[in-house]
Amino acid sequence: MSDPIIGTPTRRVDGRQKVSGAARYAADHPLPGLLYAYGVYSTVACGRIRQINDSQARQMPGVVKVLHHGNMEALHRTPNAPLKDVLTASKADEHRLPFEDDKVYYPGQFVALVVAESFEQARAAAYRVTVDYEAGDPIKDLDQALRLHGSKDGGKGHHRGDPPSAFDSAPHQTDQTYTTPVEVHNPMEMHATTAWWQDGCLYLYESTQGVVNHRNMLANVFDLPPERVEVRAPFIGSGFGGKLWPWPHSVATCAAAKATGQPVQLMLPRAQMFTTVGHRPETRQRLRLATDAQGKLVSIRHESYNSTSTLDSYTETCGSVTQSLYSCPNVLVTHNNSPVNRGTPTSMRAPGAAPGLFALESAIDEMALAVGMDPLKFRQLNLATSDESQGLPWSSNHLPEALEQAAKRFGWHDRNPAIGAMRDGDQIIGYGLGACNWEAFQMPTEARVILRADGSALVQSAVQDIGTGTYTIVAQTVSQITGLPLERIQVELGSSALPPGTLSGGSWLTASVMPAVAGATRKALAQLQEWAVAPGGVFAGATVDQVTVKDGQLQHAGQQASFGQVLDNQRLARAEGFFHNDAAKNGTYSFRSFGAHFVEVRWDPGISRLHVARVVSAIDVGKVVNPLAARNQVEGAIVMAIGMALFEAAEHDPRTGLPANNNYAEYVVPVHADQPEIEVMLLDYPDLNMSEFGARGIGEIGITGLAAAVANAVYHATGKRVRDLPITKEKLMG
DSSP, X not given: OOSOOTTSOOOOTTHHHHHHTOOOOTTOOOOXXXXXXXXXXOSSSSEEEEEEEOHHHHTSTTEEEEEETTTOOOOOOOOOBOTTSTTTOBOOSSXXXXXXXXXXXXXXXXXXXXXXXXXXXXXXXXXXXXXXXXEOOOOOSHHHHHHHHOOEEOXXXXXXXXXXXXXXXXXXXXXXXXXXXXXXXXXXXXXXXXXXXXXXXXEEEEOOSOHHHHHHHHHHHTTOOGGGEEEEOSOOOOOTTTTSSOOHHHHHHHHHHHHHTSOEEEEOOGGGGGTSSOOBOOEEEEEEEEEOTTSOEEEEEEEEEEEEESSOOOOOOTTTTXXXXXXXXXXXXXXXXXXXXXXXXXXXXXXXXXXXXHHHHHHHHHHHHHHTOOHXXXXXXXXXXXXXXXXXXXXXXXXXXXXXXXXHHHTGGGOOOSTTOEEETTEEEEEEEEEEEEEOOOOOEEEEEEEETTSOEEEEEBOOOSSSSHHHHHHHHHHHHHOOOGGGEEEEESBTTSSBOOOSOTTOHHHHHHHHHHHHHHHHHHHHHHHHHSTTSTTTTSOGGGOEEETTEEXXXXXXXXXHHXXXXXXXXXXXXXXXXXXXXXXXXXXXXXXXXXXXXXXXXXXXXXXXXXXXXXXXXXXXXXXHHHHHHHHHHHHHHHHHHHTOOOOBOTTTOOBSOOSTTXXXXXXXXXXXXXXXXXXXXXXXXXXXXXXXXXXXXXXXTHHHHHHHHHHHHHSOOOOBSSOOGGGTOO
């Protein structure tokens, strides 16, 4: 085996395609005869459609078809099969089919689709479709939903000990409620579908984080065998969870292509990215914590409520971290939801944990201050040394070191704990910290590796690279085992026609695909070794176990032969290996990733300016496969979390329930001027209980805990405890 490439900073193997424009995304495929679709979207938050008048639209130049509930073919819902079986997984967050009936459940809902010869013609005609609604009285937000209808149990809770009794008898207590607003994903690439039918088969380019799941869903909807549907997503302009599951626009585009007999492309307008493709729901979380006289936690209760849609039940598992991060004998975690007239929520980067850790890590700070302890020391005192929620040891946990190293690097111990005591000219400086945490998974995934006679390798798997560097990690895995240089390794991902793979989400892809690729590579090498020692082979007379692999060659007794020589000797074109990684766990360990954020904020009360000036983060995610991409992932998550903390909130008109800031002009996200100085420390301790490579996922963890660290730093600077995100300057003035 050659020098290790896993763990070495590596430029992305697909980077040249992206910077040169050669990488094609879902809407970059100008097929012959391509038609363009544009949606008509509901302008009421709930009710029913009395009438759709599309006569004027149908007469406009270039218009081919107008689809709506009055003329849509009968389709079928998907049964939401679980993800644990990659071959049959079939899930959609919004179970209702497009144009299924005349009912309106949320603003921005698809009510019609115009198909025309050009995008401009389709859009112009869509504006001429008039819809007569019988508007209902919408439920506009979570507070109203809870007042009118209460809530229902969303499941995934936890209970141990007797939290109420322990709380009531404890000398130190805190009881506070924290809220987070609706957030939207809004990746650079908007959702898009390019679909066509050929010989009874359905093909599409799709911006999806799960080509196999998407294929299976469409096979159910159109009553086709899965092998008659192919979903392709070779490049995706990020997703953050919003592209995990299929949405109505994809089904509608496929139906339009079938109805017209021509390829059809639809790209959602930016405004509909706020309404029809999911969001992080608003949450209300009550945290009740109590400690003994020494500051040890004796009771934790985390009761959360989130908005869901009137169509589907979605649970934001805010307490998923609370049940295990800190040691406590008495813990209650509950999740509840209540329906509002908005589209169905969905997973958004670190679902549950991102809003949940804002509440928990804010409450932990408040508890530390109530006890009279330094917030860092309070956390160190209370860290769990095992997963008490499952009664299992951690597979690997270096959170104590992460806290210690990041605190030292940040300069936490030089902090003056007095409120507003740290200043730099007109600016008041605040320091805050927050722990971060995320689950670690493996999911079933398959891969094929082909070693060719020309000395190259081809790797195939129906997983997706959503911009996180999966192409490179897959190539690194083959290179590590074979010794082939990266430029000799071709990686094919993002097609459901390839060996089935899991979703690109949940921070589980790296840990899932690497063992599959490694297994397939070793099987291909085993074929080569057998052919090398076969009669007439390059190492005839040797045994397989005497033949080793190094630098892209087979070696025996001081002799070496390239893969091509072995194949040419047997008049063969290639050696092929296929491997299914089942990813079964035996319940021996609890698998999670850990980390800590330290944040410096600066508040200038004279001009009412608040900004995050500096972040130091230490992250423990097992083996770091590609430090260059891993650090980039954490940095991006930190910036996204700054948006969560200070800027982002999707607003809805309290009179009508309609979206009020569904555009990038008014939905505020961090820009270059908001970027702090960021230092990311990657601890790099392989978790060999997870896999032979010891890698856990890194995509989600960076966003968790950061909003709380900002809020805690704001309190240190200003003395104002903001429990309702985002932390706007209006909440600090006065």
